[in-house]
Amino acid sequence: MNTMTEGWALAWQLITHADPELVRITALSLQVSATACAIGALFGLLLGAWLAVARFPGHALAVWLVNTLLALPAVVVGLLVYLLLSRSGPLGELGILFTPSAMVVAQSVLVTPLIAALSRRLVMAALADGGDQLRSLGAGPLTTSLLMLVHDRMGVATVLLTAFARAIAEVGAVMIVGGNIAGVTRVMTTTIALETSKGNLALALALGIVLLAVVGAVNGAIGLLQWLATRPLSAASQVTPHAAPRAPAPRTPRAPVASEAMPLIRADRVTVRFRSLIALNDASLTVRRRDRLILIGANGSGKTTLLRLLHGLLPCEGRCESLPLQPEGRLPRAAMLFQRPFLLSLSVWRNVWVGLWLSGVPASERSERCRQGLAHVGLLEHATRSARSLSGGQQQRLGLARAWALRPDILFLDEPTASLDPGAKNEIEALIEEVASSGVTIVMSTHNLGQAKRLATRVAYLHAGRIVVERPVAGFFDAEDLPPEAAQFLQGELGWRLRP
Incomplete structure (x- = not known):
């Protein structure tokens, strides 16, 4: 590869011709990161909602731990998951080390604290605005917290997009537990690192472009869903009233009714x-x-x-x-x-x-x-x-x-x-x-x-x-x-x- 121009031209050619290796690597990256984000969302949203309203001995320590895990280095996560899944580790019998499943585990560990910490902050901000009002209607603490996540769907979507971006762009953990095996565990980020070190800039550039496009597409999809959610219901699904709505009747002054003694x-x-x-x-x-x-x-x-x-x-x-x-x-x-x-x-x-x-x-x-x-x-x-x-x-x-x-x-x-x-x-x-x-x-x-x-x-x-x-x-x-x-x-x- 002699010039940057040639690199960009070859990268674009790989994309437009849907190079099989490019497609395979991209598909595996999406599968691993999407699965990890789904698992992280399941546990992270529940954990964040619970920590926002729970009060128990050690609550402050639990919040501190979740916030600290936000800065946990990816290579440390990879090392810990490797030790757990290795043959001599406590989960070695599963036999999933150097497979996509191990990569899902590593990315799930990375994104769950992120989702939990950010969703907790979303819930606490919403609770300050309307928590008492939902409780006045009979909602328990956890129900109130979960309703606040439904209320701030745009915020939750942003949290999940942030988590997905971190998962799909991560290198260290998936390299350690996946091994970067061609055709088995090679994803976009590990391939970019490997091909760049080998001087094969075309594939590396192509994957980099696809990686940016994927994050942009996910962001666009979330925006589309939010727009659809705010559209008025179709005529077929609208509520059919039994009676026409009316404005309040004019008030006529009168003496107040005497209160009963009960x-x-x-x-x-x-x-x-x-x-x-x-x-x-x-x-x-x-x-x-x-x-x-x-x-x-x-x-x-x-x-x-x-x-x-x-x-x-x-x-x-x-x-x-x-x-x-x-x-x-x-x-x-x-x-x-x-x-x-x-x-x-x-x-x-x-x-x-x-x-x-x-x-x-x-x-x-x-x-x-x-x-x-x-x-x-x-x-x-x-x-x-x-x-x-x-x-x-x-x-x-x-x-x-x-x-x-x-x-x-x-x-x-x-x-x-x-x-x-x-x-x-x-x-x-x-x-x-x-x-x-x-x-x-x-x-x-x-x-x-x-x-x-x-x-x-x-x-x-x-x-x-x-x-x-x-x-x-x-x-x-x-x-x-x-x-x-x-x-x-x-x-x-x-x-x-x-x-x-």
Whole structure:
């Protein structure tokens, strides 16, 4: 080979004529690396998902070990696998040394820690955004973690592509355990190294071009799958509604329904700490059937903490218990709409369906409940759209549909209209009014005092983690004997006292 130009010309000729040796080497490389990545994905994704949520003695050590294995040199992996599979090794009886199977084992050992470490980071980032919301629907820790991998499919695809690229480009380990035997274990990387040392640049260059093309093709295939996953369903597979979707009916002002005396949740002198921070301090509260209890207070006063505590998402000091419904004799079902509802990267329909599945609703009821929930909030015509493509108001309505479809006895709402425009706020208020009118107990936090007066039967004012005052709505907004903190809050928020 006299010139680089000749090398490139011969390499291109080998590719265009599908040289048999080139094809054989490429096919073996793809087979070995794809198999290793499949095995690595099976174990690595499960391990990463588990490490993201598991808490056990030695957890930090396990995470450190996985992260350390990311930098494990390939030749060390090759040496360890060689010792395991050699005749005198513990797995020597398998007789797979210097075969493609040994190369699969070596590459699997290389990519599994990579997949585990990166997928753990994906899950932890997603859990910070929506972990509590999935747990509020009934998901266990591992189920929540695995759903986050489904949610971030693009991230998972990137992790697997990274693992495949490392496997197919690896030289040292497959050279040691495969032996680079012509026609048996010779793959692209080992052939490139061998042919370059022999001066046969044509085959080496051809394999290098093919190697880059393979990685590019895999990346393109993943992109195509992601595009297909985001396309609307075909007409044949779309959900056929039983009834046309409707917008929420206009709300007509009326006096709030008086709450019944039956207690559903009782919190007695509860305290919630986040390390040294006391978020809720010696708070006592009883939630009664058909209540519409509105929590108000400044940012950081403890409203969200109290909602999460009542919903069972936070541990506490003191006693917080749900009481059986009467005459049903069962504990009340609860659902929660968060300030920013976390929606999985699935369709509108699937988001409601997953919520029902997590809550243990029988499979025979899920489709009808999905249909009813989406129709109730006017989103049935958007059932096949990606949930995350909805507007802010539509996403709040979808979150409300997911909660309402659970048929809760108590609905917790954390500032559900905080970031919405006036029109969307009115829609959400109308829906909350409808839900409350159906007999569902409402516990809601808000900064909107007009909204509190319109929707509440009772109001509780929180300050610095304490419940300063809790009264019927008229006795809060119209009374002259409010504690100083509450009176000052009303004056600061409005500049005047609200009157009917």
